[in-house]
Amino acid sequence: MEHLDAQEREQQWKKIQEALFNKQIGEFRAEFLELHPYDQAKIFEEQSEDVRMLIYSYLSPEEMADVMENIDYEDVEEFFTEMDPRYASNVLAEMSTDDSVDILNELDKDKVASFLTIMDKEAAQEIKELLHYEEKTAGSLMTNEYVVIHAGQTVKEAMRHLRQEAPEAETIYYTYVVDDQKRLVGVISLRDLIIAEGDWLVSDVMSDRVVSVSVGQDQEEVAHMMRDYDFLALPVVDFQNHLLGIITVDDVMDVMEEEANDDYSKLAGVSETERSDQSALAAASKRLPWLIILLFLGMFTASLIGRFEKALDVVPILAIFIPLIAGMAGNTGTQSLAVAVRGIATGEIEKLGKTKIIIREGLTGLITGLSCGIVVTGVVYVWQGNLFLGMLVGLSIMMTLIIATIAGSMIPLVMHRFKIDPAVASGPFITTINDIISILVYFGLATMFMDLLLKQ
Amino acid sequence: MEHLDAQEREQQWKKIQEALFNKQIGEFRAEFLELHPYDQAKIFEEQSEDVRMLIYSYLSPEEMADVMENIDYEDVEEFFTEMDPRYASNVLAEMSTDDSVDILNELDKDKVASFLTIMDKEAAQEIKELLHYEEKTAGSLMTNEYVVIHAGQTVKEAMRHLRQEAPEAETIYYTYVVDDQKRLVGVISLRDLIIAEGDWLVSDVMSDRVVSVSVGQDQEEVAHMMRDYDFLALPVVDFQNHLLGIITVDDVMDVMEEEANDDYSKLAGVSETERSDQSALAAASKRLPWLIILLFLGMFTASLIGRFEKALDVVPILAIFIPLIAGMAGNTGTQSLAVAVRGIATGEIEKLGKTKIIIREGLTGLITGLSCGIVVTGVVYVWQGNLFLGMLVGLSIMMTLIIATIAGSMIPLVMHRFKIDPAVASGPFITTINDIISILVYFGLATMFMDLLLKQ
Numbered sequence: 072m073e074h075l076d077a078q079e080r081e082q083q084w085k086k087i088q089e090a091l092f093n094k095q096i097g098e099f100r101a102e103f104l105e106l107h108p109y110d111q112a113k114i115f116e117e118q119s120e121d122v123r124m125l126i127y128s129y130l131s132p133e134e135m136a137d138v139m140e141n142i143d144y145e146d147v148e149e150f151f152t153e154m155d156p157r158y159a160s161n162v163l164a165e166m167s168t169d170d171s172v173d174i175l176n177e178l179d180k181d182k183v184a185s186f187l188t189i190m191d192k193e194a195a196q197e198i199k200e201l202l203h204y205e206e207k208t209a210g211s212l213m214t215n216e217y218v219v220i221h222a223g224q225t226v227k228e229a230m231r232h233l234r235q236e237a238p239e240a241e242t243i244y245y246t247y248v249v250d251d252q253k254r255l256v257g258v259i260s261l262r263d264l265i266i267a268e269g270d271w272l273v274s275d276v277m278s279d280r281v282v283s284v285s286v287g288q289d290q291e292e293v294a295h296m297m298r299d300y301d302f303l304a305l306p307v308v309d310f311q312n313h314l315l316g317i318i319t320v321d322d323v324m325d326v327m328e329e330e331a332n333d334d335y336s337k338l339a340g341v342s343e344t345e346r347s348d349q350s351a352l353a354a355a356s357k358r359l360p361w362l363i364i365l366l367f368l369g370m371f372t373a374s375l376i377g378r379f380e381k382a383l384d385v386v387p388i389l390a391i392f393i394p395l396i397a398g399m400a401g402n403t404g405t406q407s408l409a410v411a412v413r414g415i416a417t418g419e420i421e422k423l424g425k426t427k428i429i430i431r432e433g434l435t436g437l438i439t440g441l442s443c444g445i446v447v448t449g450v451v452y453v454w455q456g457n458l459f460l461g462m463l464v465g466l467s468i469m470m471t472l473i474i475a476t477i478a479g480s481m482i483p484l485v486m487h488r489f490k491i492d493p494a495v496a497s498g499p500f501i502t503t504i505n506d507i508i509s510i511l512v513y514f515g516l517a518t519m520f521m522d523l524l525l526k527q
Numbered sequence: 528m529e530h531l532d533a534q535e536r537e538q539q540w541k542k543i544q545e546a547l548f549n550k551q552i553g554e555f556r557a558e559f560l561e562l563h564p565y566d567q568a569k570i571f572e573e574q575s576e577d578v579r580m581l582i583y584s585y586l587s588p589e590e591m592a593d594v595m596e597n598i599d600y601e602d603v604e605e606f607f608t609e610m611d612p613r614y615a616s617n618v619l620a621e622m623s624t625d626d627s628v629d630i631l632n633e634l635d636k637d638k639v640a641s642f643l644t645i646m647d648k649e650a651a652q653e654i655k656e657l658l659h660y661e662e663k664t665a666g667s668l669m670t671n672e673y674v675v676i677h678a679g680q681t682v683k684e685a686m687r688h689l690r691q692e693a694p695e696a697e698t699i700y701y702t703y704v705v706d707d708q709k710r711l712v713g714v715i716s717l718r719d720l721i722i723a724e725g726d727w728l729v730s731d732v733m734s735d736r737v738v739s740v741s742v743g744q745d746q747e748e749v750a751h752m753m754r755d756y757d758f759l760a761l762p763v764v765d766f767q768n769h770l771l772g773i774i775t776v777d778d779v780m781d782v783m784e785e786e787a788n789d790d791y792s793k794l795a796g797v798s799e800t801e802r803s804d805q806s807a808l809a810a811a812s813k814r815l816p817w818l819i820i821l822l823f824l825g826m827f828t829a830s831l832i833g834r835f836e837k838a839l840d841v842v843p844i845l846a847i848f849i850p851l852i853a854g855m856a857g858n859t860g861t862q863s864l865a866v867a868v869r870g871i872a873t874g875e876i877e878k879l880g881k882t883k884i885i886i887r888e889g890l891t892g893l894i895t896g897l898s899c900g901i902v903v904t905g906v907v908y909v910w911q912g913n914l915f916l917g918m919l920v921g922l923s924i925m926m927t928l929i930i931a932t933i934a935g936s937m938i939p940l941v942m943h944r945f946k947i948d949p950a951v952a953s954g955p956f957i958t959t960i961n962d963i964i965s966i967l968v969y970f971g972l973a974t975m976f977m978d979l980l981l982k983q
Contacts, residue, residue, distance in 0.1 A: 109756050237721070243721075261700070266690055301777040324779075335787070338865070351890030352890075354891040355895050359895055362899055380843065380844070401854075401857070403814070405795045405954060406817075413791060431806070435811045435814070499857075506854060
């Protein structure tokens with residue numbers, strides 16, 4: 072189990088490729104199985120279908136299960152379609168239940184049903200238990216391969232039980248204690264267990280204040296709990312406190328990455344997380360819907376300016392400040408949007424209260440607006456020699472910044488209130504809204520003070 | 528150790544507050560110490576200085592150490608300044624070494640020196656070992672409180688040693704095996720250790736292909752390794768493979784959150800990660816530098832348009848499409864920027880090669896540009912009844928989208944090449960550059976085809 076950098080992987084990969092080319096099953100197995108499953112998966116993914124078929128015949132379902140636990144979910148459908156169905160269902164049975172469920176969720180229903188029919192009954196039962204939980208909830212993250220002990224057992228009995236179950240269990244570093252109704256009553260870490268004397272009772276060593284999550288809880292909340300409390304595993308219970316499964320820290324790390332990527336992509340207006348290795352056509356088809364929507368919003372902005380054509384005819388110089396004002400509105404809006412979205416995601420805003428945040432953003436907008444407004448007034452006055460023009464642009468920037476800053480934080484807060492993911496109010500969306508606001512402010516003021524502008 | 532939601536915390540908090548108000552030390556300790564240290568820290572942070580002084584006198588340095596391990600680093604300076612220096616240095620000595628080092632890095636040098644002088648010698652030595660590692664490297668994340676065993680020991684001896692060290696060690700779930708020169712030669716999980724027979728040798732049970740990170744490695748790479756390989760701990764070595772420390776998964780989760788927040792904030796042009804609970808003045812002072820830079824870039828854009836004043840005088844309608852074209856350029860640029868920055872962060876781009884990515888982005892720009900260009904030409908023609916104007920706007924959008932998409936991915940790639948954090952090429956920055964490009968394209972084309980525009 073060695074971590075390989077790109078060069079080492081290339082060398083190891085050459086050896087493995089040679090073995091595959093010469094159909095030397097022994098060589099291949101010796102080299103391939105020495106790698107960490109993550110690297111096995113990376114090498115497997117690079118192969119053509121012919122070579123993959125060869126690999127299926129060289130590896131047992133159990134060995135293939137390790138590979139498949141580390142594969143990108145985007146590709147699994149292809150692999151599980153080309154495998155012999157019996158082999159495929161054996162691979163699924165050998166995988167960690169939570170991982171095979173994730174894979175089955177990517178396949179179409181007919182295939183899932185046929186795999187589960189061929190599969191070993193016990194494994195199929197375990198998978199079915201997890202299959203119906205909603206995506207992005209605690210239930211969809213948990214596994215049902217965990218060890219439970221009873222409060223009345225001695226430490227020695229518990230350790231014996233743990234040793235037996237260790238090969239199958241997802242983790243043995245936390246063991247959960249249940250009563251006769253399978254209700255969660257305690258937790259004990261392996262650390263405490265190995266320090267304890269063998270004849271002590273589990274009930275004397277365990278902690279009876281167990282932190283648990285309920286099965287429908289959002290996966291982001293689960294991730295935050297694990298990060299804050301530094302747990303390696305969390306038990307999942309139903310509303311009557313029956314133990315249903317456990318979530319381990321490795322799954323939570325994937326969730327954290329996924330959620331962060333999600334927020335990031337939405338801020339940039341890439342609706343689904345794009346991967347760098349996909350084709351231009353795939354990338355374009357993901358970005359185009361957003362761009363087309365923004366295009367029409369932009370047309371609306373253009374038609375707004377069209378309504379002020381008269382002002383533009385009379386004072387054409389007004390046009391040159393449009394991108395400046397619209398751009399500043401977009402920039403501040405995105406800033407306060409980002410702070411609000413992260414604040415909601417980390418739970419900070421919940422604690423502080425929304426009104427406080429909006430007042431805070433309003434004040435921030437006032438300070439930044441005043442500062443930028445004064446700078447702009449000065450620069451435009453010096454540059455164009457027209458004080459009223461300078462004041463018009465400066466005042467527009469100031470008002471725009473205040474409104475844009477408040478809008479940037481208020482829109483995600485309102486969306487959160489109505490249980491819409493606030494990250495959807497992405498950067499480009501806020502930017503376009505703020506474009507519209509800024510145009511209205513700028514030309515509204517220009518029309519009001521037209522006489523003053525023309526005097527100079 | 529119970530997770531508390533806002534309401535439960537309020538109740539518990541009232542009891543604790545009452546106990547503090549009535550100076551009932553027994554009551555306070557009973558309620559407070561029952562909480563998870565994370566919740567203790569949250570409650571502690573909400574207190575006034577007077578109450579905090581009271582809490583210091585009620586808790587032992589060891590108990591206070593648990594609280595301080597869970598505190599926001601932004602606030603620690605205040606706390607460690609108001610504490611009695613001897614108490615403070617005892618708290619630091621009792622904390623996990625990696626956490627006390629993180630705190631000492633927030634304090635000024637004089638204070639650090641005086642704390643280390645008062646402190647218990649052994650603890651001071653451990654802290655000094657870690658204090659000089661550079662921020663954001665593996666060295667700065669690691670702790671030196673870990674258990675090592677020797678290859679020649681029996682499993683039984685190793686277990687005995689582990690039991691002794693368990694209370695002090697950061698984790699006992701992975702134990703690292705070293706030779707006489709303290710060089711890392713193997714790793715064994717507690718899981719494997721408890722399954723093994725007592726009289727077996729460690730060398731027979733351990734894995735001798737240990738994944739390790741070198742002490743200067745970037746923390747983001749460490750986080751990715753831990754996520755990919757599903758480790759709970761990683762050993763840190765120098766270039767001669769001497770074991771220096773270990774990094775545990777809980778520290779890596781904090782890094783992942785920190786890096787994700789960092790990238791997100793930069794995309795939005797908030798240079799430092801802002802917290803929702805800071806004052807408007809603090810928020811404004813963090814955002815203003817960015818806004819002022821962008822303001823001057825925006826002025827430059829305005830002066831560019833000023834150069835085309837003639838075209839605007841002749842065809843004032845040109846002005847109304849400025850925000851549309853500039854906006855679309857900004858949007859596509861941010862999209863391809865986000866994909867490139869994430870691709871660099873996850874290492875995907877390294878694997879694929881930069882030329883491939885840029886060609887891919889060029890093609891993507893061509894597809895999105897063509898699509899949007901055709902739509903715009905049609906809409907403008909129908910709306911304004913001027914085919915050449917429609918074609919001018921459409922062609923501008925097409926060219927702008929192609930250039931902006933390429934720029935959005937090329938700029939972060941070039942920055943990465945020169946070892947500058949590509950996330951610094953934030954959204955607003957790319958947007959403003961693309962504003963400038965789009966203005967040049969639009970008015971450049973308009974000037975070239977002025978005759979055609981006027982014909983209709």
